[in-house]
Structure formats: C-alpha cells, structure tokens
Amino acid sequence: MLRKSDILSTIRMLQEENLDVRTVTMGINLVECAGRNMKATAAAVEKKIKLKAGNLVRICDELSTQYGLPVVNKRLAISPASLLLEGHGHNDAVLLARAMDKATTEVKVDLIGGFTALVQKGMTPGEKLLIESLPAVLSQTARVCASVNVATTKAGMNVDAIKLMGQTILRIAHATKNKKGFGAAKLVVFANIPEDNPFMAGAFLGTGEPECVINVGVSGPGVVKRSIDRLVKLRPGCTLDEIAEEAKQTAFRVTRTGELIGREVAERLGVQFGVVDLSLAPTPRVGDSVGEIYMAMGISKLGAPGTTAAVALLNDAVKKGGAFASSSVGGMSGAFIPVMEDHALARAVANGTLTMEKLEAMTAVCSVGLDMILLPGNTSAETICGIIMDEAAIGMINRKTTGVRIIPVPGKKVGEKVDFGGLFGSGTITNVNCPDGSEDFVNRGGHIPAPIQSLGN
C-alpha cells in the first residue's frame, strides 16, 4: 500500500534533489575474440559488443520513463584489453581501440572502459604494449577509457610500472594538447582495482566476472545534502551522529533505486545482474556536489581541519546504508572527490583552501583517490610517479581502492583555469607543495613488497 508521505518524499528526491542512476554499465568478456590476426580480433570485438549491447540504451530509456528516474549514462566495460594484445604490436593496439570506439558509438553508448592492464606484480609483453599505446589510443579515440593497476595489498607495488605510467601520462597529455591534455582524464592508475566498478574512467570487467553482466552506479549527493539541510534546519544543534544516521538512511533509499533499475535491465536483456556501486558521484551542477555535503555538515571552507573527518563520516554512513539496502553491493561504494566534476571542491581548490596534500589525506578515508586534478604542464614524470606511489601506498596498506586521475595540462601554469565541458567539468591548475626532491627514490624502481597485511591466510 503506497502512502502519501512515501510518494511525496520520493518525488522530492527525483524532482528537486537530482536523484538519478548515474550509470548502467554492461560488462562484456571479450577474451574469446583473441587471435593472432588483429583485424579478425577487432572484427570479433566489434561484433560481440554490438550483439550484447545493442539494446542496452533502449531498455534503459524505457525503464527511465516507467519509473520517472533518469539513467544518466549507459556504458560498457570489457575484460582487460591487454589479454587481446599478447603477441601483437603497437598498430594492433590502436586498431583494437578503434574497433572498441566504433562499436561503442554504434550502440549509442558514451564511454567504454577496459583498455586495462593489471601489472601490480609484473608486466607481460601485452600489458607493456597496452601502456605504451595509451598516448595514441587516448588521442585517436573518443570513447575508450583506460586503467592500469599498479599495486595490491596482496602483491605489493610495482614501481617499475609506475615509472612507465609517469612518463605515459605526460605523453598522453602532450598527444591531446589541442584538447588541454584531456586524454589523461580518460586514464586511472589504481591500487586494488575493483573488478566490478561501473564508473568511468576506471570500469573494466574482471576475469572472475560473468560472461556478460549489468553493474549499476547510483549517485545522489544532492539527496544526501538536502536531507542534512532539512535535519539542520529542524534541529540546528544536531550532533554528528544524528547527521551520520540521516546520511545512512538516505543512502539506503538511493541504493534501492539503483538495484531496482539494474535488476530490471539485466532481466530484460537476459544477462546476469552484478552489483550496485553506491558511490556518491558528483557532477559539476550546483546541488549535485559531494563538497556541498561537507559544507552542510558545518565545514564552511573545504580543506579546513575537520574536512577529512567529515569525509570519513559520510563515506562510512553511505556504506552502512547501502549494505542494508542491498546484498549486491560492490564496486567502490563510498564518496568520490573528483575535483573538476564537483563545483564546490573545484572552487575550494581555486581559493587555495583545498590543497593536493589535504586531498591526499581525504583519499585515505574515502572511496577512490586523487581524481580529476589539474597540474601544471611542466610537472615532471618523477613528481607524477611520486604522487601515484603515495596514493598506491594508502590503498595497499589500508586494503582499499585508491586511484590517481591527474591531468598535467600542456602549457598551463598554476592558477590558470581549464574547462573540459560536460560531466568532466572545469577547474584550476593546482600546485604540488613540494614538487621535487623524491627523484632518487622514485628512480630506484623495482617493487615494494606486499605489506604484512597481505599475510592473512
């Protein structure tokens, strides 16, 4: 029996608070397409993507209409492309990426993830090829997203791979300098990469996943922010545990909408349903910001002491609410802090209250890492490597996912503005407080052994 108050509160979430399903992502295993002839492999990849995902957008749109719930993005994630590149050369990697791009365009999906290599313990020739092809791939395709996993709690940290990534990120930025280095925004360097993450740019289909699966990423920072606003208005002196409870209950409701859409899409497509990733993912719109949630809690200047605790409170409340809402929670599930994609975070960086170093601290207690951060074009490869190593260390030691998605913008200096448009947002070039001094450490290369936490058996 539907109650009037239930209907009204749900309508409010949908109409006033920007509740939506951020992404329905179809995972497709393409390993069967592997072969010695890349033209044949690329054709098989194209064919399989179109076969599996041909109806994805139509079905998502139908359900969106039925429920009055926007499904903002429909996306694809494939098994690691490096598995298709063993025994091939540079041109083959580009050919494969173009086939992915073309098929994605034809099924009317905006992004495809999975141009991925998992190199935490070492690199195969195919994985090395994939990384070295990234400047060409990310500059010559529009929809392909890439990710490289360089560390896990179990395997430790591959510093040789990180050294290669530092140089590669600069090359990608240079190859896309006519787009302000935008190519680097389509690459995430991970520690403990999740195999069922539906969010871009880091989505891929793990080798332990089904042949074809639907994973859903919910959103809802606007809903959480407004619920805290209402609580604070009702009880101005409310305590932080009351705020945590409010965020938890809201996360419950947000997660349920994601599972509803995900299960229905999967059923109509005749594929398995995977997980709901209950991350709070912001967009550049006002009212759809994670930074605004911290401000609603009482952090008037993002980056001030206490900000990390606010992130921890929110991240934990979101997980608890989501875990009760669904037994199919996965992916990253927490609060994202992608600077350019969140107007409140971007403004705090521009104002200088939120620094790279504070963001790094925040990533120790939230769901991802240093995300969508603009750096000066003259940032060195060693500095980028150091940033990646620090983030990977946080993930490796704390048994959590961390990622780095930074964009060294060619020709730009600290304080200059850059706008990528759309969901990628805009921001200000920020500085690394101490940009040099770790070159010798980084250049030693090698491998940081797996931490003691890895010996859990």
Place this chain on the structure above:
Amino acid sequence: MAKKSSNRYVVSILVADRVGILKDITSAVTDMGANIDGISQTVSTGYFTVILTATFTKSLSPKDISDAILHNFAKDEIEIVVRPYEEAAVKRAPVKGNRYAVTVTGKDRPGILKTVTTFLAGKGINIEDWYVEFVGQNVTHIGVISVPKLLDIKQTQEEFQQLLSPLGLDSFIQHENIFRATNEIGSIRSLIKSGR
C-alpha cells in the same frame, strides 16, 4: 438483476469525525451476528467515511442493518447506505494492469480533478486511491492508478503533461515500484517479482 451473495452486504457511512465512530458501527454490525470481512476507512477535512462488507448468519433486510447502526448515533448525525453484495459487480470492476502513482502539483484552481479524471478514464485507467494536500495556494494531488498493460506509458505521460502544463501544473506518472523500493525494506528481487 445481478445475483447477490446470500446474507453478505456492503455498508457505506458518512459522518462528521469524532472519537468512537468505528466502535459504534462495528458493535452494531457484530451484535447482529455478522462477520466483517472487508473494510476501508478514511478521514478527509473533518469528515469520516467508511465502506465495509459483512456476512450475516441470518437473513436480514438492508433496513434492519441500517436501523441497527443508526441506533448508535444521534438523529441526523450520519448518512448510511446498505446494499446486498453483488459478486458480478466486483468481477467486472477493476482494471487489470500495472499500478502507477500519478502526482499533480501547482496552484489550486477549480476543475483540476475533472480534467485529470476525465483524461484517466479516457485511457481506461482505474483510480484506486486519491489524496489531495494543500499548502497555501498550492495543491498536490496524488493518485494510485491501475494502468492497462497494453497502454503506451510514454505516450500517456506526454499527453498528460501536455494537458496540464498550460494550466501551470506539473505532473508525473510513475510505476509504483520506485516508491516501494525507496520506502520498503524487502528485497528488490521480491518486489520486482510481486509486480508481475
């Protein structure tokens, strides 16, 4: 004439709200040896209304039942209708389809309900429940409706919005599962199955 179900009656009552109304009604019915097997009650702007069905152990006339209930109320306090329960009427009434919620919000004006219900009836949509809430000059209508399975819901939503938008009214028609998902705690899998 439709065949009545022996000794089963449907009773409808309207009365200004006060404490104890339902007690007065159900006592009268029960004391006549009846089992109440269906009931729906609501209060709207100070008025109480109830519809109930009851099966009696002995043969009674509608007037017998009405008089027994009236006995527990003051003179002219209530309006009451008692009719034999007709199985055939129940079988032909409801629309079989998917349950949706319809909401209409905006500045109140005469004729909103007529416009909305005329549209819904024209589409073969059955209204199961309807609520209205006023905040200042604004009104919110909320309806629970059964939509025939073959109806194109997207086209219906668009026509509904085109009808009400010129009147300054926002309107939505959404499947009930979105409201159940966000307000209930049962598993989503069960919810989807139960909707079929």
